[in-house]
Amino acid sequence: MSSKLQIVKGMRDLSGVEAKSFAHLEDTARQIFGLYGFEELRTPILEFTELFTKGIGQDTDIVGKEMYLVLDRREKSLALRPEGTASVVRHVASQGLMRQKKQVKFFYFGPMFRYERPQKGRFRQFYQIGVESFGNAGPDGDLELFLMLRQYFSAIGLKNVGFQLNSIGCPAPDCRPAFRAKLVGFLSAQKEALCPDCQRRLETNPLRVLDCKNERCIQLTQDAPKSIDSLCGSCKGHHQELLGLLEAHQISYETNNRLVRGLDYYSKTVFEVYSADLGAQSAAGGGGRFDGLFEQFGEEPVPSVGFALGLDRLVMLCPEPPKGQAPVFVIGWEQKAVSLMVAQLREAGIGAEYDPGRASMKSQFKQADRFGGRWTLVLGEEEIRTGQVTLKNMQQGTQTTLSPNEALKLIRA
Protein backbone atom coordinates (compact mmCIF):
# COMPACT_ATOMS: atom_id res chain seq x y z
CA MET A 1 0.00 0.00 0.00
CA SER A 2 2.28 2.80 1.14
CA SER A 3 5.01 2.84 -1.44
CA LYS A 4 8.38 4.43 -1.03
CA LEU A 5 8.11 5.80 -4.52
CA GLN A 6 6.65 9.14 -3.87
CA ILE A 7 5.90 12.14 -5.98
CA VAL A 8 7.36 15.55 -5.22
CA LYS A 9 5.11 17.78 -3.17
CA GLY A 10 2.81 19.95 -5.20
CA MET A 11 3.36 17.92 -8.37
CA ARG A 12 1.01 15.37 -9.81
CA ASP A 13 0.60 12.81 -12.52
CA LEU A 14 -2.22 13.51 -14.92
CA SER A 15 -3.96 10.47 -16.31
CA GLY A 16 -7.30 9.29 -17.59
CA VAL A 17 -10.01 11.88 -18.07
CA GLU A 18 -7.82 14.51 -16.51
CA ALA A 19 -5.12 14.05 -19.11
CA LYS A 20 -7.77 14.04 -21.81
CA SER A 21 -9.27 17.23 -20.45
CA PHE A 22 -5.93 18.98 -20.50
CA ALA A 23 -5.32 17.90 -24.08
CA HIS A 24 -8.78 18.96 -25.09
CA LEU A 25 -8.42 22.41 -23.55
CA GLU A 26 -5.10 22.85 -25.31
CA ASP A 27 -6.33 21.62 -28.67
CA THR A 28 -9.34 23.90 -28.54
CA ALA A 29 -7.17 26.87 -27.59
CA ARG A 30 -4.86 26.20 -30.53
CA GLN A 31 -7.78 26.17 -32.85
CA ILE A 32 -9.58 29.26 -31.55
CA PHE A 33 -6.54 31.40 -30.89
CA GLY A 34 -5.43 30.65 -34.42
CA LEU A 35 -8.60 32.30 -35.71
CA TYR A 36 -7.47 35.51 -34.05
CA GLY A 37 -4.05 35.41 -35.64
CA PHE A 38 -2.09 34.13 -32.67
CA GLU A 39 0.80 31.76 -33.26
CA GLU A 40 2.22 29.19 -30.94
CA LEU A 41 5.51 29.95 -29.25
CA ARG A 42 7.33 27.22 -27.37
CA THR A 43 9.86 28.64 -24.99
CA PRO A 44 12.24 26.80 -22.67
CA ILE A 45 11.23 25.92 -19.17
CA LEU A 46 14.62 27.07 -17.92
CA GLU A 47 15.63 30.72 -18.27
CA PHE A 48 18.34 32.88 -16.79
CA THR A 49 17.15 33.95 -13.38
CA GLU A 50 17.61 37.62 -14.22
CA LEU A 51 14.93 37.41 -16.85
CA PHE A 52 12.39 37.05 -14.07
CA THR A 53 13.99 39.31 -11.51
CA LYS A 54 14.05 42.12 -14.07
CA GLY A 55 10.68 41.38 -15.55
CA ILE A 56 8.43 40.46 -12.69
CA GLY A 57 10.15 42.55 -10.10
CA GLN A 58 12.64 41.72 -7.43
CA ASP A 59 10.32 42.45 -4.54
CA THR A 60 7.38 40.26 -5.57
CA ASP A 61 6.80 36.98 -3.76
CA ILE A 62 7.08 35.06 -6.99
CA VAL A 63 10.64 36.16 -7.50
CA GLY A 64 11.57 36.70 -3.89
CA LYS A 65 10.69 33.34 -2.45
CA GLU A 66 8.83 31.12 -4.88
CA MET A 67 11.27 30.42 -7.69
CA TYR A 68 12.90 27.06 -8.21
CA LEU A 69 16.53 27.93 -8.80
CA VAL A 70 19.32 25.77 -10.14
CA LEU A 71 22.95 26.40 -10.81
CA ASP A 72 24.24 24.93 -14.02
CA ARG A 73 27.69 23.42 -14.31
CA ARG A 74 29.24 26.80 -14.89
CA GLU A 75 27.54 28.26 -11.83
CA LYS A 76 25.06 30.29 -13.84
CA SER A 77 21.81 30.84 -11.98
CA LEU A 78 18.84 29.45 -13.86
CA ALA A 79 15.19 29.42 -12.85
CA LEU A 80 12.32 27.12 -13.68
CA ARG A 81 9.93 29.61 -15.17
CA PRO A 82 7.29 30.82 -12.73
CA GLU A 83 5.25 32.46 -15.51
CA GLY A 84 5.31 32.80 -19.26
CA THR A 85 5.25 36.46 -20.21
CA ALA A 86 8.92 37.21 -19.60
CA SER A 87 10.03 34.48 -22.00
CA VAL A 88 7.74 35.71 -24.75
CA VAL A 89 9.01 39.24 -24.33
CA ARG A 90 12.57 37.97 -24.43
CA HIS A 91 11.83 36.19 -27.68
CA VAL A 92 10.17 39.17 -29.32
CA ALA A 93 12.89 41.57 -28.21
CA SER A 94 15.90 39.41 -28.96
CA GLN A 95 14.61 38.47 -32.41
CA GLY A 96 13.76 42.08 -33.18
CA LEU A 97 10.30 41.02 -34.25
CA MET A 98 8.74 44.43 -33.75
CA ARG A 99 11.03 45.82 -36.42
CA GLN A 100 9.65 43.35 -38.92
CA LYS A 101 5.97 43.61 -38.15
CA LYS A 102 3.59 46.10 -36.65
CA GLN A 103 1.80 43.48 -34.62
CA VAL A 104 3.06 40.26 -33.12
CA LYS A 105 0.73 37.82 -31.40
CA PHE A 106 1.75 34.67 -29.59
CA PHE A 107 0.16 32.02 -27.43
CA TYR A 108 1.89 29.38 -25.36
CA PHE A 109 1.15 26.51 -23.00
CA GLY A 110 3.15 24.59 -20.55
CA PRO A 111 4.12 23.96 -16.99
CA MET A 112 5.11 26.75 -14.65
CA PHE A 113 6.76 26.32 -11.27
CA ARG A 114 6.33 28.12 -8.00
CA TYR A 115 7.49 26.92 -4.64
CA GLU A 116 4.31 27.56 -2.66
CA ARG A 117 2.19 25.68 -0.20
CA PRO A 118 -0.23 23.60 -2.28
CA GLN A 119 -3.98 23.89 -1.79
CA LYS A 120 -7.13 23.52 -3.82
CA GLY A 121 -6.36 24.48 -7.40
CA ARG A 122 -2.82 25.41 -6.58
CA PHE A 123 0.21 23.29 -7.34
CA ARG A 124 3.94 23.78 -7.46
CA GLN A 125 3.95 22.61 -11.03
CA PHE A 126 0.90 24.06 -12.69
CA TYR A 127 -0.12 24.59 -16.27
CA GLN A 128 -0.86 27.82 -18.00
CA ILE A 129 -2.14 28.76 -21.34
CA GLY A 130 -1.19 32.29 -22.12
CA VAL A 131 -1.47 34.87 -24.82
CA GLU A 132 0.49 38.03 -25.55
CA SER A 133 -0.33 40.65 -28.13
CA PHE A 134 2.30 43.23 -29.02
CA GLY A 135 2.08 46.46 -30.97
CA ASN A 136 -1.54 47.38 -30.43
CA ALA A 137 -1.74 50.31 -28.04
CA GLY A 138 -5.44 50.96 -28.40
CA PRO A 139 -8.33 49.52 -26.44
CA ASP A 140 -9.26 47.21 -29.29
CA GLY A 141 -6.08 45.33 -28.44
CA ASP A 142 -7.65 44.67 -25.07
CA LEU A 143 -11.02 43.98 -26.62
CA GLU A 144 -9.63 41.28 -28.87
CA LEU A 145 -8.61 39.24 -25.85
CA PHE A 146 -12.08 39.42 -24.33
CA LEU A 147 -13.67 38.36 -27.60
CA MET A 148 -11.25 35.49 -27.96
CA LEU A 149 -11.79 34.34 -24.39
CA ARG A 150 -15.55 34.47 -24.81
CA GLN A 151 -15.35 32.26 -27.87
CA TYR A 152 -12.91 29.91 -26.18
CA PHE A 153 -15.01 29.53 -23.06
CA SER A 154 -18.05 28.77 -25.10
CA ALA A 155 -16.11 26.20 -27.14
CA ILE A 156 -14.98 24.32 -24.05
CA GLY A 157 -18.39 24.52 -22.42
CA LEU A 158 -17.23 26.66 -19.55
CA LYS A 159 -20.03 28.09 -17.47
CA ASN A 160 -20.29 30.18 -14.35
CA VAL A 161 -17.36 32.38 -15.10
CA GLY A 162 -17.23 36.13 -15.30
CA PHE A 163 -14.83 38.91 -16.12
CA GLN A 164 -13.78 41.40 -13.51
CA LEU A 165 -12.32 44.59 -14.84
CA ASN A 166 -10.38 47.54 -13.54
CA SER A 167 -7.81 50.06 -14.67
CA ILE A 168 -4.79 50.76 -12.54
CA GLY A 169 -3.33 53.54 -14.66
CA CYS A 170 0.22 54.06 -15.77
CA PRO A 171 3.49 55.23 -14.18
CA ALA A 172 2.97 58.88 -15.26
CA PRO A 173 3.19 61.20 -12.24
CA ASP A 174 -0.43 62.31 -12.50
CA CYS A 175 -1.70 58.72 -12.77
CA ARG A 176 -0.87 55.69 -10.60
CA PRO A 177 1.68 57.47 -8.36
CA ALA A 178 -0.92 60.14 -7.60
CA PHE A 179 -3.51 57.51 -6.84
CA ARG A 180 -1.09 55.61 -4.72
CA ALA A 181 -0.35 58.70 -2.67
CA LYS A 182 -4.05 59.35 -2.18
CA LEU A 183 -4.64 55.78 -1.11
CA VAL A 184 -1.75 55.78 1.31
CA GLY A 185 -3.11 58.97 2.85
CA PHE A 186 -6.52 57.38 3.26
CA LEU A 187 -5.16 54.15 4.74
CA SER A 188 -2.63 55.74 7.06
CA ALA A 189 -5.42 57.54 8.84
CA GLN A 190 -6.76 54.20 10.03
CA LYS A 191 -3.64 52.14 10.03
CA GLU A 192 -4.21 50.74 13.50
CA ALA A 193 -7.54 49.20 12.53
CA LEU A 194 -6.15 47.25 9.57
CA CYS A 195 -5.11 43.63 9.87
CA PRO A 196 -1.40 42.97 10.46
CA ASP A 197 -0.94 41.83 6.86
CA CYS A 198 -2.40 45.07 5.58
CA GLN A 199 -0.27 47.17 7.88
CA ARG A 200 2.67 45.50 6.24
CA ARG A 201 1.18 45.98 2.78
CA LEU A 202 0.75 49.65 3.47
CA GLU A 203 4.53 49.86 3.38
CA THR A 204 5.31 47.36 0.65
CA ASN A 205 2.40 47.49 -1.77
CA PRO A 206 -0.50 49.65 -0.63
CA LEU A 207 -2.67 48.82 -3.66
CA ARG A 208 -2.95 45.30 -2.40
CA VAL A 209 -4.71 46.36 0.76
CA LEU A 210 -7.71 46.73 -1.52
CA ASP A 211 -8.03 43.02 -2.18
CA CYS A 212 -7.48 41.84 1.38
CA LYS A 213 -10.01 39.17 2.33
CA ASN A 214 -10.27 40.25 5.93
CA GLU A 215 -13.83 41.48 6.49
CA ARG A 216 -12.81 44.34 8.66
CA CYS A 217 -10.33 45.57 6.09
CA ILE A 218 -12.97 45.32 3.40
CA GLN A 219 -15.25 47.47 5.52
CA LEU A 220 -12.59 50.02 6.28
CA THR A 221 -11.69 50.41 2.62
CA GLN A 222 -15.28 50.71 1.49
CA ASP A 223 -14.84 54.41 0.79
CA ALA A 224 -11.21 54.26 -0.22
CA PRO A 225 -10.22 56.24 -3.31
CA LYS A 226 -10.68 54.33 -6.57
CA SER A 227 -7.99 54.05 -9.17
CA ILE A 228 -10.36 54.81 -12.04
CA ASP A 229 -11.09 58.20 -10.47
CA SER A 230 -7.42 59.13 -10.50
CA LEU A 231 -6.40 58.15 -14.01
CA CYS A 232 -4.50 60.49 -16.26
CA GLY A 233 -6.21 61.71 -19.42
CA SER A 234 -4.76 59.05 -21.66
CA CYS A 235 -5.56 56.15 -19.32
CA LYS A 236 -9.03 57.47 -18.66
CA GLY A 237 -9.75 57.73 -22.37
CA HIS A 238 -8.45 54.22 -22.96
CA HIS A 239 -10.63 52.84 -20.20
CA GLN A 240 -13.77 54.64 -21.37
CA GLU A 241 -13.26 53.50 -24.93
CA LEU A 242 -12.76 49.93 -23.84
CA LEU A 243 -15.99 49.95 -21.84
CA GLY A 244 -17.79 51.28 -24.91
CA LEU A 245 -16.35 48.54 -27.09
CA LEU A 246 -17.24 45.82 -24.59
CA GLU A 247 -20.77 47.06 -24.55
CA ALA A 248 -20.98 47.18 -28.33
CA HIS A 249 -19.83 43.56 -28.45
CA GLN A 250 -22.13 42.60 -25.62
CA ILE A 251 -19.43 41.28 -23.42
CA SER A 252 -20.60 41.28 -19.85
CA TYR A 253 -18.20 42.17 -17.10
CA GLU A 254 -18.14 43.48 -13.59
CA THR A 255 -16.22 46.49 -12.53
CA ASN A 256 -14.04 45.64 -9.57
CA ASN A 257 -12.35 48.66 -8.06
CA ARG A 258 -10.40 46.42 -5.75
CA LEU A 259 -8.79 44.41 -8.51
CA VAL A 260 -5.04 44.93 -8.60
CA ARG A 261 -2.87 42.37 -10.28
CA GLY A 262 -0.01 40.73 -8.53
CA LEU A 263 2.75 41.50 -10.94
CA ASP A 264 4.29 44.94 -11.11
CA TYR A 265 4.42 45.29 -14.85
CA TYR A 266 0.72 45.79 -15.44
CA SER A 267 -0.64 49.15 -16.53
CA LYS A 268 -4.06 50.46 -17.53
CA THR A 269 -6.41 47.53 -18.08
CA VAL A 270 -6.33 44.64 -15.63
CA PHE A 271 -8.84 41.82 -15.52
CA GLU A 272 -9.52 38.45 -14.00
CA VAL A 273 -11.57 35.45 -14.97
CA TYR A 274 -13.22 34.26 -11.81
CA SER A 275 -15.57 31.55 -10.71
CA ALA A 276 -17.22 30.93 -7.39
CA ASP A 277 -16.78 27.18 -7.95
CA LEU A 278 -13.04 27.24 -7.41
CA GLY A 279 -12.74 27.64 -3.66
CA ALA A 280 -10.39 30.19 -2.22
CA GLN A 281 -8.37 30.47 -5.41
CA SER A 282 -11.27 31.95 -7.32
CA ALA A 283 -9.30 33.21 -10.32
CA ALA A 284 -9.08 30.89 -13.30
CA GLY A 285 -7.08 33.41 -15.19
CA GLY A 286 -6.08 36.98 -15.41
CA GLY A 287 -4.31 39.48 -17.50
CA GLY A 288 -3.98 43.02 -18.57
CA ARG A 289 -1.90 45.58 -20.33
CA PHE A 290 1.83 45.89 -19.70
CA ASP A 291 3.03 48.74 -21.85
CA GLY A 292 6.08 49.30 -19.69
CA LEU A 293 7.62 45.87 -19.60
CA PHE A 294 9.94 46.16 -22.60
CA GLU A 295 11.47 49.30 -21.10
CA GLN A 296 12.08 47.43 -17.90
CA PHE A 297 14.32 45.16 -19.94
CA GLY A 298 16.07 48.17 -21.45
CA GLU A 299 14.31 47.80 -24.80
CA GLU A 300 12.29 50.19 -26.91
CA PRO A 301 8.77 50.39 -25.48
CA VAL A 302 6.19 48.12 -27.08
CA PRO A 303 2.51 48.33 -26.18
CA SER A 304 1.46 44.90 -24.96
CA VAL A 305 -1.62 43.08 -23.62
CA GLY A 306 -1.99 39.52 -22.54
CA PHE A 307 -3.54 37.04 -20.24
CA ALA A 308 -2.85 33.67 -18.69
CA LEU A 309 -5.33 30.96 -17.81
CA GLY A 310 -4.70 28.34 -15.17
CA LEU A 311 -5.35 25.04 -16.90
CA ASP A 312 -5.53 23.16 -13.60
CA ARG A 313 -8.34 25.47 -12.60
CA LEU A 314 -10.13 25.45 -15.93
CA VAL A 315 -10.26 21.67 -15.81
CA MET A 316 -12.12 21.86 -12.52
CA LEU A 317 -14.76 24.04 -14.15
CA CYS A 318 -15.22 22.35 -17.50
CA PRO A 319 -17.40 19.41 -18.38
CA GLU A 320 -15.56 16.26 -19.39
CA PRO A 321 -14.53 16.25 -23.02
CA PRO A 322 -16.46 14.06 -25.43
CA LYS A 323 -15.32 10.44 -25.29
CA GLY A 324 -13.58 8.92 -28.22
CA GLN A 325 -14.79 5.73 -29.81
CA ALA A 326 -14.37 2.82 -27.41
CA PRO A 327 -12.35 -0.06 -28.81
CA VAL A 328 -13.62 -3.32 -30.17
CA PHE A 329 -12.75 -6.18 -27.84
CA VAL A 330 -11.63 -9.38 -29.48
CA ILE A 331 -11.94 -12.65 -27.63
CA GLY A 332 -11.15 -16.22 -28.50
CA TRP A 333 -9.18 -19.29 -27.65
CA GLU A 334 -6.42 -19.17 -30.14
CA GLN A 335 -3.94 -16.50 -29.23
CA LYS A 336 -2.42 -16.13 -32.67
CA ALA A 337 -5.74 -15.69 -34.44
CA VAL A 338 -6.86 -13.14 -31.88
CA SER A 339 -3.73 -11.03 -32.08
CA LEU A 340 -3.83 -11.14 -35.89
CA MET A 341 -7.40 -9.92 -35.83
CA VAL A 342 -6.56 -7.12 -33.40
CA ALA A 343 -3.63 -6.05 -35.57
CA GLN A 344 -5.86 -6.03 -38.63
CA LEU A 345 -8.46 -3.87 -36.90
CA ARG A 346 -5.89 -1.40 -35.68
CA GLU A 347 -4.36 -1.11 -39.14
CA ALA A 348 -7.84 -0.36 -40.40
CA GLY A 349 -8.08 2.52 -37.97
CA ILE A 350 -10.31 0.81 -35.44
CA GLY A 351 -9.27 0.71 -31.82
CA ALA A 352 -9.00 -2.89 -30.64
CA GLU A 353 -8.04 -4.70 -27.47
CA TYR A 354 -7.79 -8.26 -26.27
CA ASP A 355 -6.91 -10.25 -23.24
CA PRO A 356 -3.39 -11.62 -23.57
CA GLY A 357 -3.81 -14.05 -20.68
CA ARG A 358 -5.84 -17.13 -21.58
CA ALA A 359 -8.89 -16.42 -19.48
CA SER A 360 -12.17 -18.25 -19.73
CA MET A 361 -14.75 -17.15 -22.26
CA LYS A 362 -16.83 -15.81 -19.44
CA SER A 363 -14.02 -13.77 -18.06
CA GLN A 364 -13.06 -12.49 -21.49
CA PHE A 365 -16.62 -11.32 -22.01
CA LYS A 366 -16.51 -9.67 -18.64
CA GLN A 367 -13.47 -7.72 -19.66
CA ALA A 368 -15.06 -6.82 -22.95
CA ASP A 369 -17.96 -5.47 -20.98
CA ARG A 370 -15.73 -3.34 -18.81
CA PHE A 371 -14.11 -1.79 -21.82
CA GLY A 372 -17.45 -0.27 -22.54
CA GLY A 373 -17.12 -0.74 -26.27
CA ARG A 374 -20.07 -1.28 -28.48
CA TRP A 375 -18.80 -4.42 -30.14
CA THR A 376 -17.19 -7.62 -29.08
CA LEU A 377 -15.68 -9.75 -31.79
CA VAL A 378 -15.67 -13.47 -31.07
CA LEU A 379 -13.07 -15.63 -32.75
CA GLY A 380 -13.63 -19.14 -31.45
CA GLU A 381 -12.96 -22.56 -32.90
CA GLU A 382 -16.13 -22.49 -34.96
CA GLU A 383 -15.30 -19.13 -36.52
CA ILE A 384 -11.73 -20.08 -37.31
CA ARG A 385 -12.91 -23.27 -38.99
CA THR A 386 -15.42 -21.42 -41.17
CA GLY A 387 -13.28 -18.28 -41.69
CA GLN A 388 -15.95 -16.08 -40.18
CA VAL A 389 -16.29 -13.96 -37.09
CA THR A 390 -19.08 -13.41 -34.61
CA LEU A 391 -19.88 -9.82 -33.77
CA LYS A 392 -21.81 -9.14 -30.63
CA ASN A 393 -23.53 -5.86 -29.90
CA MET A 394 -22.88 -5.31 -26.21
CA GLN A 395 -25.70 -2.87 -25.69
CA GLN A 396 -28.38 -5.00 -27.23
CA GLY A 397 -26.97 -8.41 -26.50
CA THR A 398 -27.54 -9.54 -30.06
CA GLN A 399 -24.91 -11.20 -32.22
CA THR A 400 -24.41 -12.32 -35.80
CA THR A 401 -21.83 -14.46 -37.53
CA LEU A 402 -20.44 -13.01 -40.75
CA SER A 403 -17.30 -12.54 -42.83
CA PRO A 404 -14.48 -10.35 -41.52
CA ASN A 405 -15.11 -7.74 -44.22
CA GLU A 406 -18.76 -7.47 -43.38
CA ALA A 407 -17.83 -7.16 -39.74
CA LEU A 408 -15.55 -4.24 -40.54
CA LYS A 409 -18.34 -2.52 -42.37
CA LEU A 410 -20.69 -2.98 -39.47
CA ILE A 411 -18.19 -1.66 -36.96
CA ARG A 412 -17.53 1.39 -39.07
CA ALA A 413 -21.20 2.17 -39.59
Add this chain to the structure above:
RNA sequence: GCGGAUGUAGCUCAGCUGGUAGAGCACCGGAUUGUGGCUCCGGUUGUCGCGAGUUCAAGCCUCGUCAUUCGCCCCA
Protein backbone atom coordinates in the same frame (compact mmCIF):
# COMPACT_ATOMS: atom_id res chain seq x y z
C1' G B 1 6.78 30.65 6.38
C1' C B 2 1.87 30.30 9.59
C1' G B 3 -2.96 27.82 11.12
C1' G B 4 -6.89 23.75 11.04
C1' A B 5 -8.35 18.78 9.50
C1' U B 6 -7.06 13.86 7.98
C1' G B 7 -3.70 9.14 7.23
C1' U B 8 -7.21 1.73 8.74
C1' A B 9 -7.89 -3.64 2.41
C1' G B 10 -6.82 -1.79 -4.67
C1' C B 11 -11.07 2.38 -3.75
C1' U B 12 -14.75 4.82 -0.19
C1' C B 13 -14.94 4.49 4.77
C1' A B 14 -16.74 2.22 9.93
C1' G B 15 -14.18 0.73 14.35
C1' C B 16 -18.07 2.83 21.18
C1' U B 17 -15.34 4.38 27.72
C1' G B 18 -8.02 1.24 25.26
C1' G B 19 -9.18 -5.72 25.09
C1' U B 20 -4.94 -8.50 19.09
C1' A B 21 -9.53 -5.22 12.70
C1' G B 22 -14.73 -4.82 9.77
C1' A B 23 -18.46 -3.18 5.76
C1' G B 24 -19.60 -1.70 0.87
C1' C B 25 -17.46 -1.46 -3.84
C1' A B 26 -13.70 -3.77 -6.74
C1' C B 27 -11.14 -8.38 -7.92
C1' C B 28 -11.10 -14.05 -8.60
C1' G B 29 -14.00 -18.64 -8.91
C1' G B 30 -18.73 -21.29 -9.17
C1' A B 31 -24.24 -21.69 -10.29
C1' U B 32 -24.08 -21.05 -16.56
C1' U B 33 -18.22 -27.22 -20.67
C1' G B 34 -17.99 -20.69 -26.11
C1' U B 35 -21.34 -15.35 -23.93
C1' G B 36 -20.81 -9.67 -20.16
C1' G B 37 -24.42 -6.50 -17.39
C1' C B 38 -29.00 -8.59 -12.95
C1' U B 39 -29.22 -12.40 -8.96
C1' C B 40 -27.25 -16.12 -5.57
C1' C B 41 -23.00 -18.88 -3.32
C1' G B 42 -17.84 -19.10 -2.10
C1' G B 43 -12.82 -16.91 -1.95
C1' U B 44 -8.37 -13.33 -1.81
C1' U B 45 -6.83 -8.64 0.20
C1' G B 46 -3.96 -5.25 5.82
C1' U B 47 3.87 -3.49 8.42
C1' C B 48 -4.09 0.36 11.17
C1' G B 49 1.45 6.36 7.53
C1' C B 50 6.35 5.88 10.27
C1' G B 51 9.09 6.07 15.15
C1' A B 52 9.13 6.41 20.25
C1' G B 53 6.36 6.65 25.03
C1' U B 54 2.27 5.36 28.74
C1' U B 55 -0.18 0.52 29.81
C1' C B 56 -0.95 -6.25 31.68
C1' A B 57 -2.91 -4.66 26.81
C1' A B 58 -2.71 0.85 21.81
C1' G B 59 -6.09 1.44 15.37
C1' C B 60 -7.88 4.32 19.78
C1' C B 61 -4.11 7.96 24.78
C1' U B 62 0.89 11.21 24.68
C1' C B 63 5.07 13.11 21.97
C1' G B 64 7.75 13.36 17.57
C1' U B 65 7.98 12.71 12.32
C1' C B 66 6.40 12.19 7.23
C1' A B 67 2.47 12.68 3.85
C1' U B 68 -2.28 14.42 2.17
C1' U B 69 -5.89 18.16 2.37
C1' C B 70 -8.36 22.96 3.32
C1' G B 71 -7.24 27.93 4.57
C1' C B 72 -3.53 32.40 5.38
C1' C B 73 0.40 34.82 2.62
C1' C B 74 0.68 35.03 -2.68
C1' C B 75 -1.06 33.79 -7.30
C1' A B 76 -3.14 30.90 -12.62
